Amino acid sequence: MGLGIDERVLSEAVALRHALHRAPELSGQEQETAARLAELMRGLGARVVTGLGGTGVAASFGSGARGVLIRCELDALPIVETGTPDWRSGRPGVAHLCGHDGHMAILHAVARGLAGRDPGCRIILLFQPAEETGAGARAVLEDPRFADLGADMAVSLHNLPGLPLGAVALRDGPVNCASRGLRVRLTGRTAHASEPEKGQSPGMALSRLIPALGALGRDLPTADPGFRLATVTHARLGVPTFGVAPGEAEVLVTLRTLLDGQMAALEAEARTLVAGATEGLGCEITVHEAFGHCVNAPEAVALLRAACTGLEMTDQGLPMRASEDFGLFGHGMPAAMLFLGAGETCPPLHAPDYDFPDALIGIGAGIFLRAVEVFSGQAASGA
Numbered sequence: 001m002g003l004g005i006d007e008r009v010l011s012e013a014v015a016l017r018h019a020l021h022r023a024p025e026l027s028g029q030e031q032e033t034a035a036r037l038a039e040l041m042r043g044l045g046a047r048v049v050t051g052l053g054g055t056g057v058a059a060s061f062g063s064g065a066r067g068v069l070i071r072c073e074l075d076a077l078p079i080v081e082t083g084t085p086d087w088r089s090g091r092p093g094v095a096h097l098c099g100h101d102g103h104m105a106i107l108h109a110v111a112r113g114l115a116g117r118d119p120g121c122r123i124i125l126l127f128q129p130a131e132e133t134g135a136g137a138r139a140v141l142e143d144p145r146f147a148d149l150g151a152d153m154a155v156s157l158h159n160l161p162g163l164p165l166g167a168v169a170l171r172d173g174p175v176n177c178a179s180r181g182l183r184v185r186l187t188g189r190t191a192h193a194s195e196p197e198k199g200q201s202p203g204m205a206l207s208r209l210i211p212a213l214g215a216l217g218r219d220l221p222t223a224d225p226g227f228r229l230a231t232v233t234h235a236r237l238g239v240p241t242f243g244v245a246p247g248e249a250e251v252l253v254t255l256r257t258l259l260d261g262q263m264a265a266l267e268a269e270a271r272t273l274v275a276g277a278t279e280g281l282g283c284e285i286t287v288h289e290a291f292g293h294c295v296n297a298p299e300a301v302a303l304l305r306a307a308c309t310g311l312e313m314t315d316q317g318l319p320m321r322a323s324e325d326f327g328l329f330g331h332g333m334p335a336a337m338l339f340l341g342a343g344e345t346c347p348p349l350h351a352p353d354y355d356f357p358d359a360l361i362g363i364g365a366g367i368f369l370r371a372v373e374v375f376s377g378q379a380a381s382g383a
Helices: 008-021 031-043 099-115 136-142 146-150 205-213 260-277 299-308 327-330 361-382
Strands: 049-054 055-062 068-075 124-126 153-160 175-176 180-186 228-237 246-259 282-291 295-297 336-343
Touching: 008 099, 008 361, 031 049, 031 055, 031 099, 031 124, 049 146, 049 205, 049 282, 055 099, 055 136, 068 099, 068 228, 068 260, 068 327, 099 124, 099 153, 099 361, 124 136, 136 282, 136 327, 153 246, 153 282, 153 299, 153 327, 153 361, 175 260, 205 246, 228 260, 246 260, 260 282, 295 299, 295 327, 295 336, 299 336, 299 361, 327 336, 336 361
Parallel strands: 068 124, 068 153, 153 336
Antiparallel strands: 049 055, 055 124, 175 295, 180 246, 180 282, 228 246
16 A cells, blocks of 8 residues: 555665664664665765654755755664564664654655655754663754755654554644653672671662652553653662672663643652662762654644545554654644554564564655645745
């Protein structure tokens, strides 16, 4: 199903997706991926900016007073792939298990559809680095060259396992939660394992913290403004040895709320809880991978909805609990993300056997090319 995309273009995009899947790169390390995309975009006549926000690539087509930005992601994940496609990752411990390889292939098909013609507006295809860590969008937006691209609206998509293949989930308002990671380091004093009383072990504090941090969540639907979740993702006590009573420990917890405004209160509760559970121990708390919420603007949703005419539409699965740094683009312009069904039986995102469905490449590219036509018409009418 290509939604009007030429079969040769689709074949090229699928081949690119497989090549990218074989050679994944982690957040902030996407030099080879970025170089490959920049070369392809130049070959299609785009005006290309490289090194945007680190390794980002922006490819601009067309001309006109108004511009629409279409964004995808460059980075892969630090997960061992267990799936066995012919194009499986050739880099142990690194794999495209979120579908960013497919999202890049979609934008390549869009670029092929734009090459050699001027739709009457500017289209900026952004290949963004470091989405998985939450650092990429901020770095791109803080790059002085980003403003020169002249984007007036931003749109994006993400595949969504669990939805029927090719169905589109789209809605106004919140679509991705805010999240941030807290790393809690506890320090006491090591001792000989035969004389633990001569040291100060953080073991009891750690055992209290793990369930208490998880209990900060609320059993509410994700769409409820009061939704929040605290997930302990890692814990460590001392080192694996039999001769030493531990003197240090570490616990990592991810905090999640529907909107940015609720995150400060949840973080404050977590910090208060940690302080009470670790009295007498050294304690350091640091913040990592902070994602803001992602809220779809009505005017950007209207553009995408017009581009999805004839497709199955739903709001199933929204808002997602997962976070997305695309929401930062919405601070400076109307922005919206749609979610493209990857199939009810597709493994979930970040699963070790996940693989992006190639059938979505033509559907996604068709949606974005239709969105360009609608945006061009609006630009021409001054809307």
